[in-house]
Amino acid sequence: xxxxxxxxxxxxxxxxxxxxxxxxxxxxxxxxxxxxxxxxxxxxxxxxxxxxxxxxxxxxxxxxxxxxxxxxxxxxxxxxxxxxxx
Numbered sequence: 001x002x003x004x005x006x007x008x009x010x011x012x013x014x015x016x017x018x019x020x021x022x023x024x025x026x027x028x029x030x031x032x033x034x035x036x037x038x039x040x041x042x043x044x045x046x047x048x049x050x051x052x053x054x055x056x057x058x059x060x061x062x063x064x065x066x067x068x069x070x071x072x073x074x075x076x077x078x079x080x081x082x083x084x085x086x
Contacts, residue, residue: 011031
């Protein structure tokens with residue numbers, strides 16, 4: 001049976017409604033203790049763990065169409081010239 005419910009939703013339900021400990025929730029969900037404790041702390045502080053705060057994680061680089069992706073080499077590569085000669 002595959003679970004399509006988001007881990008954060010499952011955590012909220014198990015933690016608040018069932019009252020399970022973090023270790024027991026970890027065995028059910030399979031997340032790391034650090035993440036589950038972080039979610040627990042955010043819930044206790046009254047924050048919504050479903051909202052993703054800006055500034056968390058690695059920033060995505062935007063594609064710059066003006067920048068060339070690769071430079072054209074003036075000479076064909078050795079591999080291509082050996083294939084052409086054969």
